[in-house]
Amino acid sequence: MEISFYKYQGTGNDFVMIDDRSEAFPEKDLLLVQKLCDRKFGVGADGLILIRNKTGFDFEMVYYNADGSQSMCGNGARCAVSFSKFLGIIESETHFLAIDGPHEAEITNDIIHLKMGNVSSLSNAGQDYFVNTGSPHHVRFVDNLDQYPVVAEGAKVRYADTYKPSGTNVNFVSAIAEDEIHVRTYERGVENETLSCGTGVTACALVYGSRNELREVKIQTPGGNLKVRFSENADGSFQNIFLIGPAQQVFEGKIEILNSENLN
Numbered sequence: 001m002e003i004s005f006y007k008y009q010g011t012g013n014d015f016v017m018i019d020d021r022s023e024a025f026p027e028k029d030l031l032l033v034q035k036l037c038d039r040k041f042g043v044g045a046d047g048l049i050l051i052r053n054k055t056g057f058d059f060e061m062v063y064y065n066a067d068g069s070q071s072m073c074g075n076g077a078r079c080a081v082s083f084s085k086f087l088g089i090i091e092s093e094t095h096f097l098a099i100d101g102p103h104e105a106e107i108t109n110d111i112i113h114l115k116m117g118n119v120s121s122l123s124n125a126g127q128d129y130f131v132n133t134g135s136p137h138h139v140r141f142v143d144n145l146d147q148y149p150v151v152a153e154g155a156k157v158r159y160a161d162t163y164k165p166s167g168t169n170v171n172f173v174s175a176i177a178e179d180e181i182h183v184r185t186y187e188r189g190v191e192n193e194t195l196s197c198g199t200g201v202t203a204c205a206l207v208y209g210s211r212n213e214l215r216e217v218k219i220q221t222p223g224g225n226l227k228v229r230f231s232e233n234a235d236g237s238f239q240n241i242f243l244i245g246p247a248q249q250v251f252e253g254k255i256e257i258l259n260s261e262n263l264n
Protein backbone atom coordinates (compact mmCIF):
# COMPACT_ATOMS: atom_id res chain seq x y z
CA MET A 1 0.00 0.00 0.00
CA GLU A 2 1.27 3.48 -0.85
CA ILE A 3 0.38 6.30 1.54
CA SER A 4 0.61 9.96 0.49
CA PHE A 5 1.21 12.24 3.40
CA TYR A 6 1.91 15.87 4.20
CA LYS A 7 3.92 17.21 7.10
CA TYR A 8 2.53 20.23 9.03
CA GLN A 9 3.75 22.17 12.04
CA GLY A 10 1.88 24.49 14.38
CA THR A 11 4.33 26.46 16.55
CA GLY A 12 6.74 23.55 16.28
CA ASN A 13 4.24 20.82 17.25
CA ASP A 14 4.59 18.62 14.15
CA PHE A 15 2.19 16.19 12.51
CA VAL A 16 1.99 13.65 9.72
CA MET A 17 -1.22 14.64 7.95
CA ILE A 18 -3.16 12.23 5.75
CA ASP A 19 -6.15 12.94 3.50
CA ASP A 20 -8.12 9.82 4.43
CA ARG A 21 -11.49 10.71 2.94
CA SER A 22 -11.34 7.32 1.19
CA GLU A 23 -10.88 5.66 4.63
CA ALA A 24 -8.03 3.56 3.22
CA PHE A 25 -5.70 4.15 6.20
CA PRO A 26 -5.65 1.14 8.56
CA GLU A 27 -6.77 3.17 11.59
CA LYS A 28 -6.38 0.27 14.03
CA ASP A 29 -2.75 -0.34 13.05
CA LEU A 30 -1.16 1.57 15.92
CA LEU A 31 2.27 0.11 15.10
CA LEU A 32 2.02 1.86 11.75
CA VAL A 33 1.11 5.15 13.49
CA GLN A 34 4.09 4.72 15.84
CA LYS A 35 6.37 3.89 12.94
CA LEU A 36 5.32 6.88 10.84
CA CYS A 37 5.87 9.19 13.85
CA ASP A 38 9.27 7.64 14.72
CA ARG A 39 12.00 10.26 14.22
CA LYS A 40 14.69 7.67 13.37
CA PHE A 41 12.80 4.94 11.49
CA GLY A 42 9.84 6.89 10.10
CA VAL A 43 8.77 10.34 8.92
CA GLY A 44 9.00 11.73 12.46
CA ALA A 45 6.28 13.70 14.24
CA ASP A 46 4.60 14.40 17.58
CA GLY A 47 1.36 13.00 16.16
CA LEU A 48 -0.55 11.75 13.14
CA ILE A 49 -3.84 13.18 11.84
CA LEU A 50 -6.38 11.65 9.47
CA ILE A 51 -8.84 13.95 7.72
CA ARG A 52 -12.08 12.06 7.10
CA ASN A 53 -15.56 12.85 5.84
CA LYS A 54 -18.25 13.22 8.51
CA THR A 55 -21.95 13.81 7.93
CA GLY A 56 -23.05 17.20 9.27
CA PHE A 57 -19.48 18.54 9.41
CA ASP A 58 -16.91 19.79 6.89
CA PHE A 59 -14.56 17.01 8.06
CA GLU A 60 -13.51 14.90 11.02
CA MET A 61 -10.04 15.18 12.55
CA VAL A 62 -8.82 11.79 13.85
CA TYR A 63 -5.76 12.46 16.00
CA TYR A 64 -3.13 10.02 17.31
CA ASN A 65 -0.19 10.85 19.58
CA ALA A 66 3.19 9.47 18.46
CA ASP A 67 2.61 6.36 20.63
CA GLY A 68 -0.77 5.64 18.98
CA SER A 69 -2.95 6.90 21.86
CA GLN A 70 -5.78 9.35 21.11
CA SER A 71 -6.85 12.68 22.60
CA MET A 72 -7.73 16.23 21.52
CA CYS A 73 -4.89 18.24 19.97
CA GLY A 74 -5.21 22.03 19.68
CA ASN A 75 -2.15 22.61 17.49
CA GLY A 76 -3.08 19.57 15.41
CA ALA A 77 -6.56 20.98 14.92
CA ARG A 78 -5.11 24.28 13.67
CA CYS A 79 -2.97 22.28 11.21
CA ALA A 80 -6.02 20.19 10.20
CA VAL A 81 -7.94 23.38 9.38
CA SER A 82 -5.06 24.65 7.24
CA PHE A 83 -4.73 21.24 5.50
CA SER A 84 -8.48 21.12 4.80
CA LYS A 85 -8.23 24.52 3.16
CA PHE A 86 -5.27 23.27 1.09
CA LEU A 87 -7.35 20.22 0.03
CA GLY A 88 -10.24 22.50 -1.01
CA ILE A 89 -12.63 21.02 1.58
CA ILE A 90 -13.19 24.44 3.20
CA GLU A 91 -12.64 28.09 2.39
CA SER A 92 -12.02 30.43 5.32
CA GLU A 93 -14.54 29.13 7.87
CA THR A 94 -15.24 25.62 9.07
CA HIS A 95 -17.25 23.45 11.42
CA PHE A 96 -15.53 20.12 12.09
CA LEU A 97 -15.57 17.22 14.53
CA ALA A 98 -12.75 16.11 16.84
CA ILE A 99 -12.60 13.52 19.62
CA ASP A 100 -13.86 16.05 22.21
CA GLY A 101 -16.80 17.25 20.07
CA PRO A 102 -17.60 19.89 17.44
CA HIS A 103 -15.29 22.85 16.76
CA GLU A 104 -15.47 25.98 14.65
CA ALA A 105 -12.48 27.74 13.12
CA GLU A 106 -11.57 30.61 10.84
CA ILE A 107 -8.37 30.95 8.81
CA THR A 108 -7.00 34.31 7.65
CA ASN A 109 -3.48 34.81 6.26
CA ASP A 110 -2.34 31.47 7.70
CA ILE A 111 -3.52 32.42 11.21
CA ILE A 112 -6.13 30.01 12.54
CA HIS A 113 -8.70 31.06 15.16
CA LEU A 114 -9.80 27.73 16.65
CA LYS A 115 -12.81 27.60 18.97
CA MET A 116 -12.08 25.17 21.79
CA GLY A 117 -14.67 23.28 23.84
CA ASN A 118 -16.11 24.96 26.93
CA VAL A 119 -14.24 24.33 30.18
CA SER A 120 -16.35 23.62 33.26
CA SER A 121 -13.81 24.56 35.95
CA LEU A 122 -10.20 24.94 37.05
CA SER A 123 -9.26 22.54 39.85
CA ASN A 124 -6.56 22.90 42.46
CA ALA A 125 -3.92 20.16 42.38
CA GLY A 126 -1.88 20.80 45.53
CA GLN A 127 -0.01 24.05 44.82
CA ASP A 128 -0.76 23.58 41.10
CA TYR A 129 -3.87 23.40 38.90
CA PHE A 130 -5.64 20.87 36.73
CA VAL A 131 -7.70 21.83 33.66
CA ASN A 132 -9.33 19.69 30.97
CA THR A 133 -9.31 21.57 27.66
CA GLY A 134 -10.21 18.51 25.57
CA SER A 135 -7.03 16.87 26.89
CA PRO A 136 -5.97 16.73 30.55
CA HIS A 137 -3.46 19.35 31.72
CA HIS A 138 -1.58 19.88 34.97
CA VAL A 139 -0.38 23.51 35.26
CA ARG A 140 2.52 24.54 37.51
CA PHE A 141 3.97 28.05 37.87
CA VAL A 142 7.78 27.99 38.21
CA ASP A 143 10.75 30.39 38.28
CA ASN A 144 13.63 30.15 35.78
CA LEU A 145 11.55 28.29 33.19
CA ASP A 146 14.43 28.32 30.67
CA GLN A 147 16.52 26.19 33.03
CA TYR A 148 13.63 24.09 34.40
CA PRO A 149 13.99 20.27 34.06
CA VAL A 150 10.70 19.90 32.16
CA VAL A 151 11.18 16.26 31.13
CA ALA A 152 12.25 14.98 34.58
CA GLU A 153 9.64 16.96 36.56
CA GLY A 154 6.96 16.48 33.90
CA ALA A 155 7.38 12.69 33.95
CA LYS A 156 6.97 12.64 37.77
CA VAL A 157 3.58 14.35 37.51
CA ARG A 158 2.49 12.50 34.34
CA TYR A 159 3.01 9.11 36.07
CA ALA A 160 1.85 10.20 39.56
CA ASP A 161 -0.69 7.93 41.28
CA THR A 162 -3.30 10.72 41.29
CA TYR A 163 -3.42 10.72 37.48
CA LYS A 164 -3.44 6.94 36.98
CA PRO A 165 -4.38 5.14 34.79
CA SER A 166 -4.56 7.61 31.88
CA GLY A 167 -1.98 10.17 33.06
CA THR A 168 -1.86 13.86 32.19
CA ASN A 169 0.07 16.40 30.17
CA VAL A 170 2.17 18.73 32.33
CA ASN A 171 2.74 22.44 31.69
CA PHE A 172 5.31 24.68 33.37
CA VAL A 173 4.56 28.41 33.27
CA SER A 174 6.29 31.72 34.06
CA ALA A 175 4.75 35.18 33.68
CA ILE A 176 6.85 37.40 31.41
CA ALA A 177 4.55 40.47 31.23
CA GLU A 178 1.19 41.49 32.68
CA ASP A 179 -0.67 39.76 29.83
CA GLU A 180 1.98 37.30 28.63
CA ILE A 181 3.27 33.93 29.79
CA HIS A 182 6.04 31.54 28.77
CA VAL A 183 4.98 27.88 28.67
CA ARG A 184 6.91 24.60 28.30
CA THR A 185 4.98 21.33 28.10
CA TYR A 186 5.69 17.65 28.78
CA GLU A 187 3.26 15.75 26.53
CA ARG A 188 1.65 12.46 27.38
CA GLY A 189 1.75 10.15 24.33
CA VAL A 190 4.98 11.74 23.12
CA GLU A 191 6.59 11.21 26.54
CA ASN A 192 8.83 14.18 26.04
CA GLU A 193 8.80 17.96 25.93
CA THR A 194 7.24 19.23 22.69
CA LEU A 195 7.92 22.68 21.24
CA SER A 196 4.31 23.72 21.89
CA CYS A 197 0.98 22.23 22.99
CA GLY A 198 -2.27 23.97 22.01
CA THR A 199 -4.60 22.45 24.60
CA GLY A 200 -1.78 22.99 27.14
CA VAL A 201 -1.29 26.70 26.48
CA THR A 202 -5.08 27.09 26.55
CA ALA A 203 -5.16 25.53 30.04
CA CYS A 204 -2.31 27.80 31.20
CA ALA A 205 -3.98 30.92 29.74
CA LEU A 206 -7.27 30.14 31.52
CA VAL A 207 -5.48 29.75 34.86
CA TYR A 208 -3.30 32.86 34.41
CA GLY A 209 -6.12 34.94 32.91
CA SER A 210 -8.58 33.97 35.63
CA ARG A 211 -6.07 34.80 38.41
CA ASN A 212 -5.24 38.16 36.81
CA GLU A 213 -8.66 39.17 35.45
CA LEU A 214 -7.51 39.01 31.83
CA ARG A 215 -9.62 37.86 28.88
CA GLU A 216 -6.73 37.56 26.41
CA VAL A 217 -3.33 36.06 27.19
CA LYS A 218 -0.28 35.99 24.92
CA ILE A 219 1.85 32.87 25.10
CA GLN A 220 5.47 32.22 24.17
CA THR A 221 6.44 28.59 23.63
CA PRO A 222 9.79 27.18 22.47
CA GLY A 223 8.17 26.75 19.02
CA GLY A 224 6.56 30.18 18.62
CA ASN A 225 3.83 32.51 19.81
CA LEU A 226 0.13 31.89 20.40
CA LYS A 227 -2.81 33.80 21.85
CA VAL A 228 -5.81 32.60 23.85
CA ARG A 229 -9.08 34.60 24.20
CA PHE A 230 -11.98 33.53 26.39
CA SER A 231 -14.84 34.61 28.59
CA GLU A 232 -15.29 33.45 32.19
CA ASN A 233 -18.72 32.91 33.73
CA ALA A 234 -19.73 33.77 37.30
CA ASP A 235 -19.76 30.04 38.21
CA GLY A 236 -16.06 29.66 37.27
CA SER A 237 -16.69 28.00 33.91
CA PHE A 238 -15.25 29.27 30.62
CA GLN A 239 -16.69 29.65 27.12
CA ASN A 240 -15.88 31.28 23.77
CA ILE A 241 -12.33 30.02 24.15
CA PHE A 242 -10.18 30.68 21.07
CA LEU A 243 -6.68 29.35 20.42
CA ILE A 244 -5.06 31.66 17.86
CA GLY A 245 -1.87 31.04 15.90
CA PRO A 246 -0.17 29.91 12.69
CA ALA A 247 0.08 26.52 10.98
CA GLN A 248 2.33 25.63 8.07
CA GLN A 249 2.77 22.89 5.51
CA VAL A 250 6.40 21.77 5.64
CA PHE A 251 6.66 19.04 3.01
CA GLU A 252 4.86 16.18 1.30
CA GLY A 253 5.85 12.62 0.52
CA LYS A 254 4.82 9.04 -0.14
CA ILE A 255 5.54 5.89 1.85
CA GLU A 256 5.31 2.31 0.62
CA ILE A 257 3.93 0.05 3.37
CA LEU A 258 4.46 -3.68 2.88
CA ASN A 259 1.75 -5.87 4.43
CA SER A 260 4.06 -7.63 6.87
CA GLU A 261 6.16 -4.55 7.68
CA ASN A 262 4.46 -3.69 10.97
CA LEU A 263 4.20 -7.19 12.35
CA ASN A 264 7.61 -7.25 14.07
Ligand SMILES: N[C@@H](CCC[C@H](N)C(=O)O)C(=O)O
Binds near residue numbers: 074199
Ligand atom coordinates in the same frame (compact mmCIF):
# COMPACT_ATOMS: atom_id res chain seq x y z
N1 LIG B 1 -0.11 18.62 21.19
C1 LIG B 1 -1.46 18.63 21.52
C2 LIG B 1 -1.96 17.75 22.61
C3 LIG B 1 -2.00 16.30 22.13
C4 LIG B 1 -2.69 15.36 23.10
C5 LIG B 1 -1.89 15.10 24.33
N2 LIG B 1 -0.55 14.67 24.10
C6 LIG B 1 -2.66 14.07 25.18
O1 LIG B 1 -2.46 12.85 25.03
O2 LIG B 1 -3.49 14.48 25.99
C7 LIG B 1 -2.08 20.01 21.51
O3 LIG B 1 -1.57 20.86 20.76
O4 LIG B 1 -3.10 20.23 22.15
